[in-house]
Amino acid sequence: MRSSLSVNLPGLSLKNPVMPASGCFGFGKEYSQFFDLNVLGSIMVKATTPEPRFGNPTPRVAETPGGMLNAIGLQNPGLEKVVSEELPWLERFDVPIIANVAGSTEEDYVRVAERISKAPNVHALELNISCPNVKTGGIAFGTDPEMAKELTKKVKAVSEVPVYVKLSPNVTDITRIAKAVEAGGADGLTMINTLVGMRIDLHSATPILSNKTGGLSGAAVKPVALRMIYEVSQQVDLPIIGMGGIQNAEDVIEFFYAGASAVAVGTQNFVDPFVCPTIIEELPALLEQLGYNHISECTGRSWKKHEQLAYHRA
Amino acid sequence: MRKELCEIVSNACIADSIYELTLSGSIVNEMHGPGQFVHVKVTGGLDPMLRRPISIAEINKAAGTFTIIYRKQGRGTSLLAEKKRGELVDILGPLGNGFPVEAAVNGEKAILVGGGIGVPPLYELAKQLVSKGVKVISILGFQNENAVFYERQFAELGETYIATVDGSYGTKGFVTDVISERNLRGDILYTCGPTPMLKAIEAGGYAPEVYLSLEERMGCGIGACFACVCHLKGDPDGHSYKKVCSDGPVFRAGEVAI
Numbered sequence: 001m002r003s004s005l006s007v008n009l010p011g012l013s014l015k016n017p018v019m020p021a022s023g024c025f026g027f028g029k030e031y032s033q034f035f036d037l038n039v040l041g042s043i044m045v046k047a048t049t050p051e052p053r054f055g056n057p058t059p060r061v062a063e064t065p066g067g068m069l070n071a072i073g074l075q076n077p078g079l080e081k082v083v084s085e086e087l088p089w090l091e092r093f094d095v096p097i098i099a100n101v102a103g104s105t106e107e108d109y110v111r112v113a114e115r116i117s118k119a120p121n122v123h124a125l126e127l128n129i130s131c132p133n134v135k136t137g138g139i140a141f142g143t144d145p146e147m148a149k150e151l152t153k154k155v156k157a158v159s160e161v162p163v164y165v166k167l168s169p170n171v172t173d174i175t176r177i178a179k180a181v182e183a184g185g186a187d188g189l190t191m192i193n194t195l196v197g198m199r200i201d202l203h204s205a206t207p208i209l210s211n212k213t214g215g216l217s218g219a220a221v222k223p224v225a226l227r228m229i230y231e232v233s234q235q236v237d238l239p240i241i242g243m244g245g246i247q248n249a250e251d252v253i254e255f256f257y258a259g260a261s262a263v264a265v266g267t268q269n270f271v272d273p274f275v276c277p278t279i280i281e282e283l284p285a286l287l288e289q290l291g292y293n294h295i296s297e298c299t300g301r302s303w304k305k306h307e308q309l310a311y312h313r314a
Numbered sequence: 315m316r317k318e319l320c321e322i323v324s325n326a327c328i329a330d331s332i333y334e335l336t337l338s339g340s341i342v343n344e345m346h347g348p349g350q351f352v353h354v355k356v357t358g359g360l361d362p363m364l365r366r367p368i369s370i371a372e373i374n375k376a377a378g379t380f381t382i383i384y385r386k387q388g389r390g391t392s393l394l395a396e397k398k399r400g401e402l403v404d405i406l407g408p409l410g411n412g413f414p415v416e417a418a419v420n421g422e423k424a425i426l427v428g429g430g431i432g433v434p435p436l437y438e439l440a441k442q443l444v445s446k447g448v449k450v451i452s453i454l455g456f457q458n459e460n461a462v463f464y465e466r467q468f469a470e471l472g473e474t475y476i477a478t479v480d481g482s483y484g485t486k487g488f489v490t491d492v493i494s495e496r497n498l499r500g501d502i503l504y505t506c507g508p509t510p511m512l513k514a515i516e517a518g519g520y521a522p523e524v525y526l527s528l529e530e531r532m533g534c535g536i537g538a539c540f541a542c543v544c545h546l547k548g549d550p551d552g553h554s555y556k557k558v559c560s561d562g563p564v565f566r567a568g569e570v571a572i
Contacts, residue, residue: 026538030560033315033536046540052553054545059531061541066360070533075540075555219360270534271355271363273406274317 004287004294005280007041007262009239010187011124011162012096014041017262017295018252018280021243022047022100022126022166023072024266027086028093034273037093039280044190044264045086047102047128050111052078056133062199062208067218067245068267069197071133071211074102079112087119096123098164104137106151114158124161127152127186130168130193132215142168142193145180152184162187164241167232169224170196178232189232190241190264192225218267219245226258233259233300247275249282253290256298315409315536316341319402323379325395330460332431333395334371336381341405345373345380348438349412349506349527349564352382353535354394355404362390365406367532367559369506371434372441383434383463409535410563413439413525418502420447425500426468427489427515429455429507435527437464439504440471451475451500453492455507459483490514509572516567524567530558537561545571 005016019042020031027045028037037043055075062069076082082099090097099116103109113125129142129151141147148165156163165181167174169192178189194215199208207213225244233240242260246252247268255263268275287295320339328334341352353365372381386395397403413435418424424443428436433454440450450472456462459482468474475492476484485492489511492498498520505515506527516524533539537560546554550571556562562570 024534024539026540030534030536030538034317054553054555055540055543058542058544060543061364061531061533061539063362063364066363068364068533070539070541072540075543078553218363267363270539271365272317273534273536 004284004292007296009241009261012042012098014096014262016041016280016283018276018283019044019098019262019264020269020276021264021266022128024269027082028090031269031273035277037095039277040095041262041280042096042098042123043090044098044100044126045090046076047074047100047131048076048079048082048112048116049074049102049104050079050108052076052081057210059209060211062214064197064199064216064220067216067220069199069209069214069216070194071209071214073133073211074131074138079115083115083119087121091121097121098124098126100126100128100166101155102128102131102138104134106154108137109151110154110158113155113163117158117160122161124187125155125159125163126190127155127163127165130166132168132170132194132196132213133211139168139170142166142177143171145176148177149180149184152181152186156185164188164190166193167191168193169221169228174228175231175235178236178238182236182238186238188239188241189236190243191232192221192228192244195221195224217245219247221245222251226254229255229258229260230302234303249279249286252279252283253286253298256295257300257302259300259303261296261299315407316344317404317406320405322397322399322401322403324399325397327395328383329463331386332383332461332463333386334381334383335394336379337403337405338377338379339405340378341407342373342375342378342380345370345408347412348415348442349435350408350410351563352405352407353409354382355406356390356394358404364533365535366390366394367409367535369435369527370408371437373438383431385431406535410559411561413504413527413564415439415442415446417523417525418443418448422501423449423451425493425498425503425521426450426452427493427503427505427507427511428452429489429511430457430461432505432507432511432527432529433464435506436504437467440468444471451498453477453489453498455479455489455511456483488514490518493518493520512572516572525564526567526572527564528558528562528570528572532559535559547571
């Protein structure tokens, strides 16, 4: 019997559509102490830049009701170590990896994409043009449609695997960026990255985060993510991996209804290290209860009725 | 390392805004080193959403219980303070690397220096050191008389000195004032408390071997999110780092930049 959870997206043949989001799961080692990573549909590993990065000074996190602000600043061990140590370690699991590609310049992105897309277990790239916590690159590429399109093209030209572009919600009209990266040749979208926010300390009257601003994630951003996926999925013909405040199986279905074809769980991993396996275990019964044979039947159901999107046939 | 709903045995206010929470659960069987911490989810709701890292103050394997001591300060710890005996608390742990008890041997003298809410993890440490024949001298610093806790418990294990900032109890001033005044020296020193205190202890050279327990805002508590990193002392601007949650929270003095 075909699993009600298996999905096929460009480059990704997934046993289920649930994966940890980039930056919330490191390179998997820590969470492998809690559960067998083989249960995951995929893993979006931590953003990788050409050279190692330390990131921002602490404090790097601050809380807010239903969410958290982070300003890690893309700390990572650099391309060389990711390719020679982190990715090979993950080969022990039967899980396709989505590598998050970041940088300060176009050349950075291209360099990382070219090399990391050759790693045997990397089945897709997630082009990070939406990190709000670095001074150069990141969100600068994700808020300008022309830059986003050009960068997508350049990365597509060197990547050996499909390229998903991670969109920033910190724009006036996210559909413009989505259309631009579609025109640039993107194979899919992942959305949303965090929303830029701030907390200020009551006693010192200064921002809590050393970076002053940080990216808001967690349940608080879920309605924004849903709205944006709802808008974008109706205007582009690309599969969307949805993320933003997912906590449980019900949230996953809601993201599918909005237009997602797979989902990623971010901040909730910090609250409950078992959240991904729990959701994967609970989804089949929820689908059955709601009357679906397969989770892909839920994609875009909030705006379309009975058609199947092209990439869900076959 | 596990996630478990632990039952509250007691949750009592023991000093000004300081609470002692004893929990029971099989997680105790995994607790060994003093200085490790648990990551506490204080509510099933969304505010606060993240867990709270709180150090383990006492491990009682025979009773299947462990004790944590926290300061009621923000929304999370205020909610925790309201919890009653019999209620369940979502605990993730034990996390981090604690104080190396094995670094001190029978007959040696260990100095334990705690400041405020940094005092609790030193209690389990003191117990384990004393049980292996190490002589323990404890110097505990607090804001004022009302904030003092566990003086008797530490005194039962060895010489204990109290300092208060306002002088309302014990020596007026800081823990370092007590150390200088009494010219205290040890074979090894373990400390936990506010960063300025840790810096003063590190600079003081009161023992040839010094271990510091650091505090930092944390996300996941297990090393995945990179919220709580610190630089290495020899490379303060470089790319090398340690994670306070999973590499620490205890580091040998001189290892990381504080």
